[in-house]
Amino acid sequence: MAIDIFWIRDDAALAEHCAVWRRLPFVALDTEFMRVDTFYPKAGLIQVGDGERAYLIDPLLIRDWSPFAELLEDPALLKVLHACSEDLEVFLRLTGALPQPLLDTQLAAGYLGIGYSMGYSRLVQAVLGIDLPKDETRSDWLQRPLTEMQIRYAAEDAQHLAELYTALEPRLTEPKRAWVLEDGAELVANLRREVIPEELYREAKLAWKLSRAQLAVLRELCAWREIEARQRDQPRNRILREHSLWPLARFQPDNLVALARIDDMHPRTVRQDGNTLLKLIREAAETPPEHWPEALPEPLPHEASPLLKQLRAVGQAEAERLGIAPELMLRKKHLEALLKSGYPDGPYSLPEGLRGWRRELMGQALLDTLATPGQ
The missing domain is CATH 1.10.150.80 (HRDC domain)
Incomplete structure (x- = not known):
C-alpha cells in the first residue's frame, strides 16, 4: 500500500501543521538521528503520523521550533512513540521541550501481555501482520538528498506507529492505560532531572571499593569527564574511558608514564588531556577529610x-x-x-x-x- 508522504521544510509549514495536529486526539512521533561520535544526538528527520498520512520534517531546514515545542507540551494531545528514550533526547536538544502526555507502545505491549521490550518491527508484525524492512536503520540520516529507501522507511515508521496505537488503544482498559501514561511521565521526568556532574561518581563501576579519600578523586574525575563531554560534544568514553576511572582514583598516577599504564587508558587521552588529569588528581587528593564523600554501600552479599x-x-x-x-x-x-x-x-x-x-x-x-x- 502506497503511503501518502508530506514534506515540511520551512517554519511556516511547520507552524501551520502543528496547529492542525493539535486538534487531533493523538499524533505518532518518531525520529531518525546520528550519534556516532557526539555526546548529543544530531537530528536527521522528525516523522509525524496522524493515521492518514506521514509527515517528514527536515530539521536541517527548520529554524523556529516553538510551534512544535508547544505541540509536544500540549496536555490535550496524546503523543505516541515507541521505545522512546533516545527520541526524547532528540526532542529536548532540538526544541527544549518533551512530549506529555506520552504513550510508549513498547510499554503498552508489555501491559497487554503481548511481550516485554519488543522491538518496533516485531511488534508491528505481531499486532498488524506487516513485515517492515529494517535495512535503513544504520544509514546516514544527515545526508541530503535522502534516498528513496530512507524516505519510505521513515514514512512507514510514522504511518504504522499510528496504526499500532489505533489497534492497541481499545485493549488498554483502565487502569492499564493510566499506568502506561504514568510510566511515560516518569520517562520524561527522568530526562528533565538535571544530571549533576559531581554526583556521577556514585554510579561508577567498583566505586564502593574505594576509600573516602579515593572517592574524592573519583568524584572530580567523573565530573570533569561529564563536563568535557558536553562541552566538546563527544561521547564520554572518547574523553576518558569508563574502565580507567576506578584505577585512576585507586592508584593516582603522578606522571604521564604511570598514567599511560592505567587500565584501558587510550593514548589519545594521555596526549590531549594527560597533564590536566594529573593536575586534577593531585588537587583532588589534597581534599581535606571533612569534604570527602561518604563511603558507598557494598553490593548485597x-x-x-x-x-x-x-x-x-x-x-x-x-x-x-x-x-x-x-x-x-x-x-x-x-x-x-x-x-x-x-x-x-x-x-x-x-x-x-x-x-x-x-x-x-x-x-x-x-x-x-x-x-x-x-x-
Whole structure:
C-alpha cells in the first residue's frame, strides 16, 4: 500500500501543521538521528503520523521550533512513540521541550501481555501482520538528498506507529492505560532531572571499593569527564574511558608514564588531556577529610539472593494476576535499594524510586515479605 508522504521544510509549514495536529486526539512521533561520535544526538528527520498520512520534517531546514515545542507540551494531545528514550533526547536538544502526555507502545505491549521490550518491527508484525524492512536503520540520516529507501522507511515508521496505537488503544482498559501514561511521565521526568556532574561518581563501576579519600578523586574525575563531554560534544568514553576511572582514583598516577599504564587508558587521552588529569588528581587528593564523600554501600552479599528472589516473586504473582509482562512490575534496582535499606535485620523502607501504582499495589506485600522471610 502506497503511503501518502508530506514534506515540511520551512517554519511556516511547520507552524501551520502543528496547529492542525493539535486538534487531533493523538499524533505518532518518531525520529531518525546520528550519534556516532557526539555526546548529543544530531537530528536527521522528525516523522509525524496522524493515521492518514506521514509527515517528514527536515530539521536541517527548520529554524523556529516553538510551534512544535508547544505541540509536544500540549496536555490535550496524546503523543505516541515507541521505545522512546533516545527520541526524547532528540526532542529536548532540538526544541527544549518533551512530549506529555506520552504513550510508549513498547510499554503498552508489555501491559497487554503481548511481550516485554519488543522491538518496533516485531511488534508491528505481531499486532498488524506487516513485515517492515529494517535495512535503513544504520544509514546516514544527515545526508541530503535522502534516498528513496530512507524516505519510505521513515514514512512507514510514522504511518504504522499510528496504526499500532489505533489497534492497541481499545485493549488498554483502565487502569492499564493510566499506568502506561504514568510510566511515560516518569520517562520524561527522568530526562528533565538535571544530571549533576559531581554526583556521577556514585554510579561508577567498583566505586564502593574505594576509600573516602579515593572517592574524592573519583568524584572530580567523573565530573570533569561529564563536563568535557558536553562541552566538546563527544561521547564520554572518547574523553576518558569508563574502565580507567576506578584505577585512576585507586592508584593516582603522578606522571604521564604511570598514567599511560592505567587500565584501558587510550593514548589519545594521555596526549590531549594527560597533564590536566594529573593536575586534577593531585588537587583532588589534597581534599581535606571533612569534604570527602561518604563511603558507598557494598553490593548485597550472595546470601541476600533468596530474599531478592522472594521479592521478585511478589511482582511476578501480581503480573500474572493482571496479565502483564513480569519484567515490567518491579525493577531490579528498586528491589536492591529496598533490601539495602535494612539488610540483614531491618527495618526496611520502600525506596523513593518505587512509586505510583507499583507502590500502591505491591508496597505493603514487599514489606510483609521482608518481615516474614522464607514463609
